Amino acid sequence: MMIVRELWREAARFPAALAWSTGLLALVFLTHVAQAVAIAWSMSAVLRGRPEDVLAALALIVGIALARTALSLAQASAAAGLGGRVRQALRRRAMRAALVPERLHDTDARDGSMRAALGDGVDGTDAYVSKYIPAIAQVFLACPVVVAALAVLSPVAGLCVAAGIVLALLGPMAWKRMMARRGLDHWDSYEDLSSDLLESLRGMATLRTLGDVPGTRRRLHSRSEALRGATERVMRVSLAETAVIDFAVQAGIVAAAVAALGHAASGQGPAIEVYLILLLSSEAFRPIRDLSRHWHAGFLGLTAIPGLARIGAFASGQAPEGVSERGLPESGDPQGAASRTSDTPAGGPTSGPTTEQADELRVSGLGFRYPGARDDVLHDLDLTARRGSLTAITGESGAGKSTLFDLVLGFLAPDRGGITLDGWPVSPDDVAVVSQRPVLFAGSIRDNLAVTRPDRPDRSDRSDEQDPDDSDLAAACRSAGILDDVRRLPQGFDTEVTEAGTNLSGGQRQRLALARALLARRPVLLVDEPTSALDAARAAEVVDTLHRVARDRIVIMISHRPETLTGAADVLRLDAGHLERSAP
Numbered sequence: 001m002m003i004v005r006e007l008w009r010e011a012a013r014f015p016a017a018l019a020w021s022t023g024l025l026a027l028v029f030l031t032h033v034a035q036a037v038a039i040a041w042s043m044s045a046v047l048r049g050r051p052e053d054v055l056a057a058l059a060l061i062v063g064i065a066l067a068r069t070a071l072s073l074a075q076a077s078a079a080a081g082l083g084g085r086v087r088q089a090l091r092r093r094a095m096r097a098a099l100v101p102e103r104l105h106d107t108d109a110r111d112g113s114m115r116a117a118l119g120d121g122v123d124g125t126d127a128y129v130s131k132y133i134p135a136i137a138q139v140f141l142a143c144p145v146v147v148a149a150l151a152v153l154s155p156v157a158g159l160c161v162a163a164g165i166v167l168a169l170l171g172p173m174a175w176k177r178m179m180a181r182r183g184l185d186h187w188d189s190y191e192d193l194s195s196d197l198l199e200s201l202r203g204m205a206t207l208r209t210l211g212d213v214p215g216t217r218r219r220l221h222s223r224s225e226a227l228r229g230a231t232e233r234v235m236r237v238s239l240a241e242t243a244v245i246d247f248a249v250q251a252g253i254v255a256a257a258v259a260a261l262g263h264a265a266s267g268q269g270p271a272i273e274v275y276l277i278l279l280l281s282s283e284a285f286r287p288i289r290d291l292s293r294h295w296h297a298g299f300l301g302l303t304a305i306p307g308l309a310r311i312g313a314f315a316s317g318q319a320p321e322g323v324s325e326r327g328l329p330e331s332g333d334p335q336g337a338a339s340r341t342s343d344t345p346a347g348g349p350t351s352g353p354t355t356e357q358a359d360e361l362r363v364s365g366l367g368f369r370y371p372g373a374r375d376d377v378l379h380d381l382d383l384t385a386r387r388g389s390l391t392a393i394t395g396e397s398g399a400g401k402s403t404l405f406d407l408v409l410g411f412l413a414p415d416r417g418g419i420t421l422d423g424w425p426v427s428p429d430d431v432a433v434v435s436q437r438p439v440l441f442a443g444s445i446r447d448n449l450a451v452t453r454p455d456r457p458d459r460s461d462r463s464d465e466q467d468p469d470d471s472d473l474a475a476a477c478r479s480a481g482i483l484d485d486v487r488r489l490p491q492g493f494d495t496e497v498t499e500a501g502t503n504l505s506g507g508q509r510q511r512l513a514l515a516r517a518l519l520a521r522r523p524v525l526l527v528d529e530p531t532s533a534l535d536a537a538r539a540a541e542v543v544d545t546l547h548r549v550a551r552d553r554i555v556i557m558i559s560h561r562p563e564t565l566t567g568a569a570d571v572l573r574l575d576a577g578h579l580e581r582s583a584p
Contacts, residue, residue, distance in 0.1 A: 003136075004128060006305060006314040010086045011129050017082040021130070022137040024075035029142045029287065031068035035061055036283050040275035083130030090313045091122045097312025115194060117311055121304030128302060131294040139169070139287040146284040150277060157277045160255030161284045167251075168288045193223040253281050358422045358430070358523035361385045361408075361554045367416035368407060377403045379577040381417070387523075389569030390550045392557045399574045401558045405526050408556075409433060421523065421554075432520040436529040438513030440501030445486060446493040448501075449473050449516050476518040479548065481541040482511035507534045511542065518549065525549060527557040531564050539564065 011018050042057030095118065143165055151158030200216050257278055308314060363383035369376045377400040385391040395401050406412045408419055410428035419426045440448050450473075473493055477483035485508055489495040501509045510530060517525055527546060531539035543564050546555055557564070565571050572579045 002302070004302060004305060006309065007086070007125055007128050008133065010090060010125075010314070011082065011133050013089065014082060014085050017078065017085060018133070021075060021078040021082050022134040022141075024071055024078055025134045025138050026141050028068055028071045028075055029138055031064050031071065032283050032286060033142075033146060033280070035064045035068075036279035037276065038064060040272050040279055043275050044272035079130040079134060083126040086129045087122050087126055090125065090308065091118060094118055094122065094308060094311050094313035117304060117307040117313075120194075121308050122313070124302070124304055125308075127294060132291065135287060135291045135294050139165075139291060142287055143284055146280055150280055150284065153273050153277050153280075157255075157281060161253075161281050164251055164253070164255070165284065165288060167247075168285070189223070189227040189229075193220070193227050196220055196223050253285065257281065357387070357552060358554060359387050360422055361426065361524055361556070362420050363404075363408075363417070364420070365417035366404075366407065366414050366419070368403060368412060368414050376415075376577055378407075379416075381577060381579055383572070383579055385554050385556050385570070387554050388551060390547055390555050390557060391570045391572070392559055392565050392568040393572050393574055393579070394559060394565070395574035400577060401574055402528070404574070405433065405528060405556075405558070408524070408526060426524070430522055431524045431526060432517040432522040433526040434510070434513045434517045434528065434530055436532055438501075438509050440497050440504070440509055440512065442497065442499040444491075444494050444496055445489070445512065446473065448497055448512060449476065449493075449519055451516070472519065473515075476515040477512075479518055479545050480511045480515035481538065481545055482508060482515055485511075507538055510534065511538075514542065514545065522553075524554045524556070527555065529558055529560065531559070531561055 038057050038060045042054050042061070045051075045053035045057060098118075147158050147162045147165070150161055196219060200220065361384070363381060366381040366383075367376055367379045381404070383391075383404075393401055393404070403412065407414055408426065409431050410426075421427075421430055441451075470493065474483055477486055486492060486495075497503065501512075504512070510532075511534075514527070514530065517527075530542050530546065534542060539561070543566070546557060549555055557568075559565060570581070572581055
């Protein structure tokens with residue numbers, strides 16, 4: 001028996017679902033016990049030559065079997081519901097903990113490891129939560145009842161079965177420390193293989209160009225062999241544990257059978273008691289056998305527990321230090337990511353700007369230095385961007401333009417200074433962004449656009465929110481210059497987008513990302529090199545779109561292409577950590 005406290009705490013967050021699943025499992029077990037009693041009755045009736053009792057016992061056996069089928073289906077549904085709720089909670093919490101500045105800028109983190117933990121790791125906990133935990137509860141609820149019944153029939157048989165149950169539960173505990181250590185090695189090997197495989201798939205074209213496919217194949221083979229070895233070590237330990245459980249079960253049943261035969265030979269009671277002792281001694285170990293089966297089914301998920309704990313999936317109801325439940329910096333942070341509607345500045349109004357509109361974004365005395373760096377990337381930086389005109393920022397690579405955007409987005413917290421929107425600390429929920437390399441997800445174009453529906457933290461009741469309809473999607477796509485392309489696709493907005501949007505051109509991906517940002521209806525729009533993948537005609541269309549968008553939003557654009565700066569009211573150059581006005 002293995003108690004994983006983290007998963008018990010997660011299951012306990014849903015007490016009704018846990019109680020319902022456990023209760024139904026106990027009822028299923030009682031049908032096995034009742035069927036054992038009915039079988040003993042039928043065998044005794046055959047021995048005594050009472051056909052009417054045989055028929056009644058057979059009818060009872062059939063009825064119990066039908067009842068168990070219905071209860072088993074209900075229990076499986078309840079268990080699946082419990083496991084699904086826990087998986088959803090774990091994945092949501094892990095995502096929130098992962099999307100914080102420290103983790104987003106962690107150079108040691110690998111995407112494959114995160115993918116393994118959030119995918120297979122979280123999914124692997126299902127067997128433990130939905131089956132193993134109710135099975136443990138069943139052991140402590142049902143086994144004592146059967147042992148007590150056996151003790152009434154035969155004290156010796158009851159004692160033998162009780163000893164077998166104790167040995168089956170406590171014997172494997174001696175292997176717990178070794179299992180935990182081997183399990184950690186197993187998951188580390190699994191994460192390493194997942195990371196290498198993901199990176200190889202992403203860079204396959206480059207690897208083929210460089211002629212490194214054989215080397216990549218050798219590295220993946222080495223990782224696979226390491227995982228195989230770790231799995232074999234785990235299985236050897238697990239087989240030893242299984243042997244202890246099987247020995248305890250078989251010894252308990254054999255001892256109970258010997259006691260039953262002795263009971264019959266002494267003539268102390270009718271034959272039905274002998275049959276009951278034999279059958280109930282076997283049923284007493286059914287929860288133990290179920291426990292062992294579910295443990296092996298859920299082992300992969302258990303080896304992932306350390307990895308999930310590292311990324312904060314098991315936070316006890318609170319986000320990591322300095323981070324809110326929504327994965328944003330707390331209001332005490334210089335960035336001030338708390339919702340402006342819940343914190344009122346001294347002497348200020350009781351609510352901040354509306355979701356869709358604000359007049360001025362002000363950056364004052366901003367300073368930031370990456371950990372371990374010798375110099376500040378930005379220092380004493382001032383910027384004022386207003387609604388109604390496009391603000392453009394230029395500068396050499398490495399000047400800090402992307403860092404400035406990360407600070408506005410809340411991905412980084414400034415060392416000095418602050419960023420305000422109409423006098424309020426800016427929140428990441430105020431900002432939409434179009435990156436130079438936009439991310440599209442596998443799914444339809446509609447799905448990719450609809451992910452930006454408003455989700456403000458100050459709105460506790462969002463039951464009336466709906467995904468954008470086709471008119472909203474069309475308007476955003478028209479503004480982004482992608483509507484004609486979408487309409488030419490076979491299923492329009494329902495056309496499937498492959499993973500990373502590889503079935504679309506770079507320009508189409510960028511314009512879809514712009515349409516998605518427009519649908520977010522946030523007062524600030526950050527645009528990073530919006531025309532880098534477009535020809536001159538398309539680039540001009542996108543720039544015109546940004547000028548139109550700037551009438552209702554604050555738009556800040558990073559660009560190196562001179563033609564995109566035409567018409568920009570403010571063209572600023574970032575150099576040596578400062579912004580200087582430049583001629584458009």
